[in-house]
Amino acid sequence: MLEGIGLKKYYGKGESLVKALDGVDIEIRDGEFISIIGTSGSGKSTLLHLLGGLDNPTEGKIILDGKDYSKLKQDELTILRRRHIGFVFQSYNLLKLMNVYENITLPVGLDGNTVKKDYIDEILSVLGISDKKYAMPNELSGGQQQRVAIARALASNPSIILADEPTGNLDRKSGKAVMDLFTKVNETFQKSIVVISHDEEVAQRAERILHIEDGRFI
Numbered sequence: 001m002l003e004g005i006g007l008k009k010y011y012g013k014g015e016s017l018v019k020a021l022d023g024v025d026i027e028i029r030d031g032e033f034i035s036i037i038g039t040s041g042s043g044k045s046t047l048l049h050l051l052g053g054l055d056n057p058t059e060g061k062i063i064l065d066g067k068d069y070s071k072l073k074q075d076e077l078t079i080l081r082r083r084h085i086g087f088v089f090q091s092y093n094l095l096k097l098m099n100v101y102e103n104i105t106l107p108v109g110l111d112g113n114t115v116k117k118d119y120i121d122e123i124l125s126v127l128g129i130s131d132k133k134y135a136m137p138n139e140l141s142g143g144q145q146q147r148v149a150i151a152r153a154l155a156s157n158p159s160i161i162l163a164d165e166p167t168g169n170l171d172r173k174s175g176k177a178v179m180d181l182f183t184k185v186n187e188t189f190q191k192s193i194v195v196i197s198h199d200e201e202v203a204q205r206a207e208r209i210l211h212i213e214d215g216r217f218i
């Protein structure tokens with residue numbers, strides 16, 4: 001469903017040239033749960049940003065459900081991204097002045113779609129935060145805020161979730177709980193999931209583990 005072919009991403013020139021990605025091929029199948037593991041600076045975030053259409057490759061192409069990103073206009077890519085990809089980042093990026101329900105449903109509303117209340121309630125229940133529906137972000141623990149961020153990523157019913165170090169700011173127990181939820185989301189909603197991590201224990205939770213080093217899979 002999501003494919004990256006011959007991906008390269010170079011920054012700078014001459015002496016300061018950085019080959020953040022240097023020829024990566026990746027194929028993510030429908031409903032697959034993948035982790036990408038590598039040390040700091042190995043190119044993990046760069047790869048995730050390219051796959052999510054947040055940045056352009058220097059070379060290579062990315063195809064989501066048959067659509068080649070490089071053939072799309074900027075607004076078409078924005079719409080594709082909003083409807084088909086859910087992002088989860090290390091920092092939860094919740095809006096402080098909105099409650100949990102508003103945070104989760106805001107992107108759906110921005111896209112001009114009506115919120116499917118039953119689906120949102122199901123997500124909240126699967127993620128174990130039904131009782132926090134009207135809480136404000138500052139009333140939640142880090143782990144709970146990350147669950148809200150996962151719920152928000154699921155709200156538009158995307159086909160794939162891309163998560164960049166989603167457990168990076170959490171203690172071990174909350175990190176494990178968040179990974180349990182990704183497993184549950186993968187099984188319950190049949191979403192493809194890509195989780196980036198530098199932590200072997202986190203990465204082990206996926207069905208398939210890809211190791212990246214110096215911008216290449218090893």
Ligand SMILES: Nc1ncnc2c1ncn2[C@@H]1O[C@H](COP(=O)(O)OP(=O)(O)OP(=O)(O)O)[C@@H](O)[C@H]1O
Pocket residue numbers: 011012018019020038039040041042043044045046047198
């Ligand atoms: N905008 C940029 N300009 C120049 N170099 C960059 C830029 N973004 C990333 N890089 C470089 O590209 C390489 C890969 O960075 P990337 O952020 O993808 O690594 P990472 O594996 O996600 O690291 P971390 O685990 O520390 O987040 C690094 O050497 C980084 O310094």
